[in-house]
Amino acid sequence: MSQAQIEIQLIAIVVSVACALPGVFLMLRRMAMMSDAISHAILLGIVLAFFVTQNLSSPLLVIGAALTGVLTVVLVELLHRTRLVREDAAIGLIFPLLFSLGVILISRYAGNIHLDIDAVLLGELAFAPFDRLMVFGRDIGPKSLYLMLGILFLNICFIGIFFKELKLVSFDSGLAMALGFSPTLIHYSLMSLVSVTAVGAFDAVGSILVVALMIGPPVSAYLLTDRLSILLLLSSGIGIIASVSGYWMANLMDSSIAGSMATMVGFLFLLIYLFAPNKGLVSLARRRRRQKIQFALEMLLVHILNHQGKPEAQRECHVGHLSEHLYWDKDLSRQVLKQGEREDYLQRQDDYLFLTPEGQDIAEKSMLR
Amino acid sequence: MPDLFSQLWSDYTVRTVALGSGILGIVSGALGGFAMLRKQSLLGDAISHAALPGIAIAFLLTLSKSPLVLVLGAALSGWLGTLLIISVTRTTRIKEDSALGLVLSVFFGFGLVLLTFIQRQPYASKAGLDKFLFGQAAALLQSDIWIMSILGIIILLIVALFWKEFKLLSFNPEYAASLGLPVRFLDILLTSLLVIAIVIGLQTVGVVLMSAMVVAPAAAARQWTDRLGKMILLSSLFGAIAGISGAFLSSTLERLPTGPTIVICMSLLVLISLLFATNRGLIWRWLKERKNRQKLQVDAVLSDLYILAQQHENIEHSHPIEVLRTMSIGHGGVDRTLKELQKERMVDQKEDGTWRLTRQGFEKAKNMSEKGENL
Numbered sequence: 238m239s240q241a242q243i244e245i246q247l248i249a250i251v252v253s254v255a256c257a258l259p260g261v262f263l264m265l266r267r268m269a270m271m272s273d274a275i276s277h278a279i280l281l282g283i284v285l286a287f288f289v290t291q292n293l294s295s296p297l298l299v300i301g302a303a304l305t306g307v308l309t310v311v312l313v314e315l316l317h318r319t320r321l322v323r324e325d326a327a328i329g330l331i332f333p334l335l336f337s338l339g340v341i342l343i344s345r346y347a348g349n350i351h352l353d354i355d356a357v358l359l360g361e362l363a364f365a366p367f368d369r370l371m372v373f374g375r376d377i378g379p380k381s382l383y384l385m386l387g388i389l390f391l392n393i394c395f396i397g398i399f400f401k402e403l404k405l406v407s408f409d410s411g412l413a414m415a416l417g418f419s420p421t422l423i424h425y426s427l428m429s430l431v432s433v434t435a436v437g438a439f440d441a442v443g444s445i446l447v448v449a450l451m452i453g454p455p456v457s458a459y460l461l462t463d464r465l466s467i468l469l470l471l472s473s474g475i476g477i478i479a480s481v482s483g484y485w486m487a488n489l490m491d492s493s494i495a496g497s498m499a500t501m502v503g504f505l506f507l508l509i510y511l512f513a514p515n516k517g518l519v520s521l522a523r524r525r526r527r528q529k530i531q532f533a534l535e536m537l538l539v540h541i542l543n544h545q546g547k548p549e550a551q552r553e554c555h556v557g558h559l560s561e562h563l564y565w566d567k568d569l570s571r572q573v574l575k576q577g578e579r580e581d582y583l584q585r586q587d588d589y590l591f592l593t594p595e596g597q598d599i600a601e602k603s604m605l606r
Numbered sequence: 607m608p609d610l611f612s613q614l615w616s617d618y619t620v621r622t623v624a625l626g627s628g629i630l631g632i633v634s635g636a637l638g639g640f641a642m643l644r645k646q647s648l649l650g651d652a653i654s655h656a657a658l659p660g661i662a663i664a665f666l667l668t669l670s671k672s673p674l675v676l677v678l679g680a681a682l683s684g685w686l687g688t689l690l691i692i693s694v695t696r697t698t699r700i701k702e703d704s705a706l707g708l709v710l711s712v713f714f715g716f717g718l719v720l721l722t723f724i725q726r727q728p729y730a731s732k733a734g735l736d737k738f739l740f741g742q743a744a745a746l747l748q749s750d751i752w753i754m755s756i757l758g759i760i761i762l763l764i765v766a767l768f769w770k771e772f773k774l775l776s777f778n779p780e781y782a783a784s785l786g787l788p789v790r791f792l793d794i795l796l797t798s799l800l801v802i803a804i805v806i807g808l809q810t811v812g813v814v815l816m817s818a819m820v821v822a823p824a825a826a827a828r829q830w831t832d833r834l835g836k837m838i839l840l841s842s843l844f845g846a847i848a849g850i851s852g853a854f855l856s857s858t859l860e861r862l863p864t865g866p867t868i869v870i871c872m873s874l875l876v877l878i879s880l881l882f883a884t885n886r887g888l889i890w891r892w893l894k895e896r897k898n899r900q901k902l903q904v905d906a907v908l909s910d911l912y913i914l915a916q917q918h919e920n921i922e923h924s925h926p927i928e929v930l931r932t933m934s935i936g937h938g939g940v941d942r943t944l945k946e947l948q949k950e951r952m953v954d955q956k957e958d959g960t961w962r963l964t965r966q967g968f969e970k971a972k973n974m975s976e977k978g979e980n981l
Contacts (some may be wrong), residue, residue: 269707270648276873277814319888322825325703326647333818334873337866340740344861358719395704445655445814456704474777492722505816506708516698546802 240364245485248365248382249498252438253450253476255389258396259431260451261472264406264459270325271428272451274332276435276444278309280339286330288346299384299436306432309335311427334434360443362484362494381441388437395430396469399423404465442495450476453502460513479505533565533573538582538600541592556588620857623743623810625751627849627868630807633758634816634846636765637803637824639838640796641777642824648706649688649797650820653804654813655710658717661738661808662724673739673809676738677757678803681798688715688797690912704753711827714813719830741812742862754806766837773834811865819845822872828922848872904946905974909965910934911953912971918963924962 263269276379282305286298309331316327370380377383396403400424405413410420416453435447442450458471484499490497509519537559544553574590577583582596592600615621634650641647649946657680660744664679687709694705765772775792783789800820807816827841852868856941881889910933917922927940944961947953952967965973 262702264704267701267703269701269703270651271712273651273707316880319880321829321886321888323642323645323647325645325941326642326821326825329647329651329817329821330873333815333822333869337815337818337869337873340863340866341870344863359682445711445714446708449715452704452707453712456700456708459699459700459704461740487719490719490723491726492719493715496718496722499712500719503708503712506712510694510698518697521697 244379244382244495245362246481247294248379248385248441249362249480249484250477251374251382251385251389252441253454253480253498254473255385255392255434256438256447256450257454257472257476258389258392258469259427259434259454261404261458261465262396262407262427263431263451264455266424266427269452269456270314272431272435273448274309274328275306275428275432276340276439276447277332277464279303279432279436280437280444281305281335281342282308282339283439284339296384302436303429303432305335306435307425307429309321309382310428310432319473320419324341341417360439360441360446360495362441365441381437385439385441388434389508392434394432395426399426403427404468406463412489442498446495446499449499449502450480453499453506454479457506457509459504459510459518475502475505520535530569530572530576533569534577534580534582535599535603537563537573537577538596539604541583541590542597542600542604545592556585556590615712617857619744620854621746622751623857624744624850626743626810627853628846629751629758629849630810630819631823631845631847631849631868632842633761633803633845634807634819635827635843636762636838636945637800638820638822638824638825638845639841640772640776640836641766641800641820642828642833644796646797647821647824648703648817649691650800651817652706652710653684653688653801654716654808655712656806657681657684657801657805658714658738659720660686660814661809662717662720665724666720673753677753677802677805680738680808683713683800684801684805685798690800699871718731738836739813740863741808741810741815741865742964743810744855746810750809751919757802757806761803764799768792768795772850776834786810794812796927798858811868813887815865815869815890818869818872822869822876823848824878826872826879829879829886844872844875848875849859852942899972900939900943900946902957903934903943905949906934907940907943908952908963908967908971909975912968912975913973915968921968924956924958924960926960930961932970 259351260269260272261274267599279302282302283298285305286301287302287604290298292298312331313324313327314330316322317324322330365381366379368380369376370378370383402413405416405418406420406423413420413423431451434451435444438447438450452474454472455468457475458468461471462468479501480498483501484494486492486501487494487497509517512520514520540563541554544550553562555572556574559565559573560567565573574583574585577596580595581593582599584591584593615624638647638650641649645727660681660683661676661677662679663683663883664675667679668675691702691705691709694700694708695702697751700708744809746839771782771787771792774785774787775796778787779793782792804816804820807819811819823841823845824837826844827837830840831837848871849868853864855871856862856864856867881887884890907930910930911925913933914925914929915923927944930940930944944953948955951964952970953961954964955961
């Protein structure tokens with residue numbers, strides 16, 4: 238690995254963790270689409286701030302652009318509060334407007350500024366190592382690495398200090414208000430943090446993929462754990478895996494790094510969505526199947542209990558009866574019988590079914606339920 | 607002005623762009639109305655982003671840039687994205703907003719990977735693929751307009767055909783299901799129409815701004831009426847106005863990209879509607895509230911004077927304004943209200959500046975207080 242490659246991966250890792258941390262709270266507070274709105278709207282802020290600073294990695298630009306992000310949140314809130322439109326429509330009205338203003342500004346003054354919409358939207362991580370930070374004439378690494386480290390530090394501090402408040406507001410904002418915490422204050426602090434992170438990350442990964450890194454890892458981790466602290470750690474971990482593997486995929490395919498990172502985020506989510514223990518689709522399907530068999534078995538036990546030793550037992554307790562009168566298909570009947578015999582509730586003699594004492598017990602119990 | 611208009615109209619590019627944007631506005635306006643009622647305003651955003659990989663894959667498979675092929679690819683992947691959103695929210699505890707954000711960004715990212723991959727292939731006649739990102743209305747051709755209008759007409763026809771069903775689905779899907787309507791099918795049909803409407807707009811306004819074409823006209827139209835039919839018509843009309851005026855504006859000024867200009871026009875329409883719409887609009891609401899407040903103040907002052915009159919043997923007895931001010935703490939506006947009542951001859955002012963009820967005012971106040979007691 239060359240030094241540039243190592244540096245790119247370091248930046249990718251820092252960006253992904255910095256994005257995943259506030260992303261967890263966005264997801265929990267059901268404001269995921271706010272990250273989309275903010276990351277688009279900051280284009281306007283970046284353009285305006287760029288007119289002033291003429292420097293894409295200046296901290297002033299980060300602050301100026303982040304203010305537009307907060308402005309987006311305020312405007313959405315104001316619009317929503319008129320009760321004339323729903324919140325999602327308010328989001329859908331505000332950010333395209335601000336974004337359009339940004340695009341128009343860029344194309345009107347494209348001659349004067351070295352700012353490319355593609356670069357802002359899509360990012361170009363490969364160029365990040367070229368912009369070096371010099372301290373006393375010595376090269377200490379790429380600028381954006383330090384910028385993102387600063388933002389990551391800010392995020393960790395904020396979440397560390399206000400962990401309890403964030404947790405409370407995220408899970409029960411009514412209680413938080415009753416206890417004297419201000420959900421509004423926490424809301425705006427979190428949104429400022431999201432804005433700053435989105436601005437910092439835009440030139441590494443582009444504003445649309447900031448959304449992937451903010452929402453993807455927390456959503457995936459949400460299927461794996463119920464604890465907030467573990468959720469934060471897991472999200473960071475998934476973010477790191479996605480960003481590093483995404484980088485190598487981009488290398489292999491000679492394609493966009495940011496896009497590959499987002500693709501890996503999606504791939505990891507898909508894996509977790511399918512195979513997560515308890516909440517994954519596969520385990521969901523298996524649980525449903527098991528419950529179905531369990532229920533059918535119980536029904537069968539009760540059925541046999543009702544007819545055992547009666548004149549019609551000949552007919553009712555026959556294996557063929559399952560498909561004739563209970564309308565079970567062959568597969569289900571076979572599995573239910575197997576389960577019943579394995580658990581020793583049923584016995585079979587020449588295709589006639591009998592309850593064992595345990596089976597009788599279960600059947601009587603479920604009648605009482 | 608008509609001169610400028612005819613001049614613009616005779617210009618092939620401007621006419622094509624204006625027609626395209628107008629058609630797009632009509633179609634996305636109509637479907638946006640349904641999307642808003644079904645609380646899916648942001649689904650349009652997700653669909654337009656999710657269409658990108660489909661465009662790239664369609665190109666990779668066919669190596670053709672024919673709009674019909676690309677639109678088909680876009681529609682398929684937009685549709686896939688929508689299905690994924692629905693299935694994720696149904697089967698897990700992930701909320702809709704997170705599912706939207708995830709699908710939107712991941713599909714877009716994957717599309718980007720494919721686009722950059724295509725750009726680095728030797729056969730790449732790829733120019734024109736990335737116009738889907740931000741839209742390039744100027745590149746619209748007459749043939750594109752034909753495709754857009756045919757698809758648009760089909761969409762609108764289907765909406766007209768299933769009008770009653772879609773209406774019920776938007777307002778009360780449970781009831782629709784209880785009536786035995788195929789809700790699942792209608793749901794998918796309406797969403798598919800939205801997907802197609804979005805996909806035919808991508809070329810004009812681009813992935814990023816397409817969501818505004820869905821949300822804004824509907825949000826503006828909603829303010830003016832409570833009836834679905836009117837709302838959908840208005841929404842289409844607003845979409846068309848914004849599309850055409852945006853297209854004209856961007857052609858008269860240099861370096862004014864079409865998509866963003868349309869969005870700005872659309873936002874202006876929304877702003878006007880939010881402020882001035884009858885019944886719901888902010889200014890209308892403010893005027894109504896002011897009127898109500900004034901009426902309450904008038905009633906309050908009348909009843910204060912009535913109470914005072916009852917406390918004296920002579921109803922002719924007059925009272926200084928300070929007494930009324932003290933009694934009216936909480937509603938205020940005594941001076942203005944008295945002037946108004948004086949105009950209606952309910953009260954009069956004696957030379958020393960004190961106030962009393964007239965006969966007419968006394969009757970009205972008495973009437974009011976008796977009614978109040980009966981309530």
